[in-house]
Amino acid sequence: MASKQKFQAIRGTRDLLPPETALWNRVEQTAHEVFASFGFSEIRLPIFEQTDLFARAVGGETDIVSKEMYTFVDSIEELSEIPKIGEYGEFTKKVKELYTAGQIPQTADNLLGIQHMEAAWSRFTSIPPDTSASLDDLENVYQMTAFLDSMHFGPEVSLRPEATASVCRAYIEHNINQLPQPVKLYYMGPMFRRERPQKGRYRQFYQIGAEVLGGTDAPAIDAEVIEMVMTYFAKLELQGVQLDINSIGCKNCRPKYVELLRAELQKVKDKLGADSQRRIETNPLRVLDSKLEHEQPIIEKLPRIADHLCNDCKAHYAEVKRQLDLRGVQYRENWRLVRGLDYYMRTTFEITAAGLGSQNAVCGGGRYDGLVELLGGPPTKGIGFAIGEDRLILSLQESSRANVPRVAEMSASITGRAIVTGTLRSAVGPDVYIAWMGDRAQVTAIRAAKALRSAGFSVELPPVEQKFGKALGQADKLGAKFALILGDNEVSSGEWTLKTLADGSQQKLTESRLLDFLRKHVAESR
Ligand code: HAM
Numbered sequence: 001m002a003s004k005q006k007f008q009a010i011r012g013t014r015d016l017l018p019p020e021t022a023l024w025n026r027v028e029q030t031a032h033e034v035f036a037s038f039g040f041s042e043i044r045l046p047i048f049e050q051t052d053l054f055a056r057a058v059g060g061e062t063d064i065v066s067k068e069m070y071t072f073v074d075s076i077e078e079l080s081e082i083p084k085i086g087e088y089g090e091f092t093k094k095v096k097e098l099y100t101a102g103q104i105p106q107t108a109d110n111l112l113g114i115q116h117m118e119a120a121w122s123r124f125t126s127i128p129p130d131t132s133a134s135l136d137d138l139e140n141v142y143q144m145t146a147f148l149d150s151m152h153f154g155p156e157v158s159l160r161p162e163a164t165a166s167v168c169r170a171y172i173e174h175n176i177n178q179l180p181q182p183v184k185l186y187y188m189g190p191m192f193r194r195e196r197p198q199k200g201r202y203r204q205f206y207q208i209g210a211e212v213l214g215g216t217d218a219p220a221i222d223a224e225v226i227e228m229v230m231t232y233f234a235k236l237e238l239q240g241v242q243l244d245i246n247s248i249g250c251k252n253c254r255p256k257y258v259e260l261l262r263a264e265l266q267k268v269k270d271k272l273g274a275d276s277q278r279r280i281e282t283n284p285l286r287v288l289d290s291k292l293e294h295e296q297p298i299i300e301k302l303p304r305i306a307d308h309l310c311n312d313c314k315a316h317y318a319e320v321k322r323q324l325d326l327r328g329v330q331y332r333e334n335w336r337l338v339r340g341l342d343y344y345m346r347t348t349f350e351i352t353a354a355g356l357g358s359q360n361a362v363c364g365g366g367r368y369d370g371l372v373e374l375l376g377g378p379p380t381k382g383i384g385f386a387i388g389e390d391r392l393i394l395s396l397q398e399s400s401r402a403n404v405p406r407v408a409e410m411s412a413s414i415t416g417r418a419i420v421t422g423t424l425r426s427a428v429g430p431d432v433y434i435a436w437m438g439d440r441a442q443v444t445a446i447r448a449a450k451a452l453r454s455a456g457f458s459v460e461l462p463p464v465e466q467k468f469g470k471a472l473g474q475a476d477k478l479g480a481k482f483a484l485i486l487g488d489n490e491v492s493s494g495e496w497t498l499k500t501l502a503d504g505s506q507q508k509l510t511e512s513r514l515l516d517f518l519r520k521h522v523a524e525s526r
Contacts, residue, residue, distance in 0.1 A: 012203025429479025
């Protein structure tokens, strides 16, 4: 007998269950609405892309690309079957063609594999045909198969760790630069990073992000993008929102600052931890991100980028701040905000929120002029952000738990009706629960459910007959607002019984009066 294996979600992934999913839907719906009001349109992107896209955009030395991507070699359809002995020659030719055309990654390993296969095949065919199979033959065949196994035929692909690279790839691929610029796009969906899971940090997590591509790099665009996230968070009544901003300069001024920083870090190298010591070489800016307690006083004494910006960057940053002021957006300047992806320049920002512990960044973003060009497109300005949706939800739930009276208010504003999150019971019960008994009543119940649903009400219709007492208990448990009671009497008389579950009152109504009544009273209770 097969053993009963118990399957579990993979570490760092999780199921999102009702009633929480209702909150996710409303958070997403609110994003659709707020972003549309700022002129953004939705883009839907693939979940996996060529690994090189992320390596080039995010940066090969970043943690995301060097350690955290889920990468695999895809297979090429034409080569999915291992050939029979006599077909190795043809097969090797095909492999070489695909390699030359760039369809098989042009790596040193693959080239070596092809050369070995060609050599083994030529040795194999040089054996006179009338010789019966010798050990040499078999050895050659074995070698060809072994080389095949070690080759990576398909393109290397990765589950997306973020979506900015994909948006830029799509912008280039579909010539979106031909449309009126700038183009404002937003997306939502799962991202994948192999990080150590903890509260607010998952291996599959969700982002809601937006990008503005093309047109000018006017600071008003930076400010409006930030204003949009802040408007969205305000609409959700997210608590403890703190916006940090910085400018990390451009390719003219940043390299000089990075060198200065590296030189200063070299002087204090011995006092730094292993990670920071490594970063002096790979990416000194990331040392500023360090959370290690003993490094803090050292970092505080390091030179600050604001003092080393070129005039253009200085003016751009000053204008971003003025534009934020004009919009009434409050911010804190944080010279240590450098962000962990390589494509940023000038404006960077991060937003934290209440109730998240150490993983408290709920949104990160910045300007990335030049990224589209780096990926093979025309010179293009770009700025955007991504919200960590898991953290956003967590923060909304945490603050609603801490402040229960606010819950109904907050949820009503998100949901249009009350969702009570967290430990409290889900209150999104059906509008009407139909309690029916008897075959004739079931026929009426099915018809009534159809009519009520098409009038826009949510209806729970039990699939099997239940005694009225049990059915009403069930209606109560589900949090239904009304129970429609249909027995033989109701069906014969055409007068249906409607029970209001909140106060237990009952009344008799005809079908058309029932609809009028519900339209009035359900709308009131939403
Ligand atoms: P990021 O800072 O890597 O930026 O991610 C943005 C947000 O995603 C973070 O602030 C956090 O809320 C959330 N996040 C990241 N990793 C995890 C994780 N393992 N678990 C849960 N949440 C996570 C980007 O991804 C850029 N593409 C943002 C951007 C768009 N910049 C310009 N345009």
